[in-house]
Amino acid sequence: MILKAAVTAEAAGMRLDDGAKLLFPELSKAQIRRIIDWGGCTISESLVRVASRQLREGDLVALGVMEPERCVEIVYRKEDLLFEDGGYLAINKAAGINSQRTPYQLKGTVEYAVECYLKSLGSKEPARVIHRLDRGTSGVMFFPKHKKAATHISYLLKEGKVEKVYWALVADVPEQEEWTVDAPIAKLNKFRYGVALPGREAxxxxxxISAGKGATLIEAHPFTGRTHQIRVHLAHSGLPIVGDATYGGEHALRMMLHCRSMAFSTRDGKAISATAPVDRAFRQVCQDHGIDLD
Incomplete structure (x- = not known):
């Protein structure tokens, strides 16, 4: 939820946190300060993270209100990385966090944590999000460390030259051991996509991989990079992902979709790859269905 209000004559000259309390009486001072700290406040469309910022009459203040449980501090250290060299780094994104900043949040996103890590190395480069995982999806995310690397991997992603492997748990047994879905994907509403015409090639x-009790672990290789592609194509196959309520999946501890690995080659032909282990919740749901990932 985003709240917006113009600064009145009464609030002009006040600190941002005090003025916001006057403009948005339904929020506590603590809530307002948390929103500001976590990057959910803009003044006239510019991000502001200083609670003492002085307000001017006519300023448009916007506050992004999110659930307290989403305020999870993320810090990446060298030992946490899946891969790092002079051009790229890879992290294992946790389920339930955002890949990049939203109108509600900067701090607590992968983008912010990677940028903080780059700064710790003395780099002034931003964290460039050249591909992203849905909030409920976990697994490998690569970040280029400089503009040339970003240009190269962006080209490879556009041309389908980055090998991506996902694991997904579905609550049924497919009729075939292997199959391919070649069906266009279109946006149906603000939150859902589906196989439809006109749509983008996918x-x-x-x-x-393994069949268990009432569920099957599937390996997915997307050749294109459409939003919700694997989720939509599995639902289209009559196999919605466990935990994916948006597309009809049964309830679970988390959405059971994980980017297991990514691989590509640098400009000079060096092979780069990263593989991400699954988290405890993913492993537990698989075990509940009689699937041993070991």
Whole structure:
């Protein structure tokens, strides 16, 4: 939820946190300060993270209100990385956090944490989000360390030259061991996508890894990079992902979709890859269905 209000004559000259309390009486001072600290406040569309900022009459203040449980501090250290060299680094994104900043949040996103890590190395480069994972999806995310690396990997992603492997748990047994979905994807509403015309070309190959009790672990290879592609193509196949309520999946501890690995080659032909282990919740849900990931 985003709240907006113009600074009145009464609030003009006040500190941002005091003035915001006057403009948004439904919020506590602590809530307002948390929103400011976590990057959910803008003044006339510019991000402001200083509670003592002085307000001027006519300023448009916007506050992004999010659930307290989403305020999770993320810090990446060298030992946390899946891969790092002079051009790229890779992290294992946790389920339930955002890949990049939103109108509600900067701090507590992968983008912010990676930028903080780069700063710790003495770099002035921003964290460039050249591909992203849905909030409920975990796994490998690569970040370029400089503009040339960003240009190269962005080209590879656009041309389908980055090999991506996902694991997904579905609550059924597929009729085939291997199959490919070649079906266009279109936006249906603000939150959902689906196989529809007109839509953007999308192609995903699937393979059964292991069948358990009422569920199957699937390996997915997306050849294109459409929003919600694997989720939509599995739902289209009659196999919604466990935990994916948006597309009809049964309830679970988390959405059971994980980017297991990514691989590509640098400009000079060096092979780069990263593989991400699954988290405890993913492993537990698989075990509940009789699937041992070991």
């Amino acid at each position: 192609r995903t190959a699937f393979r059964v």
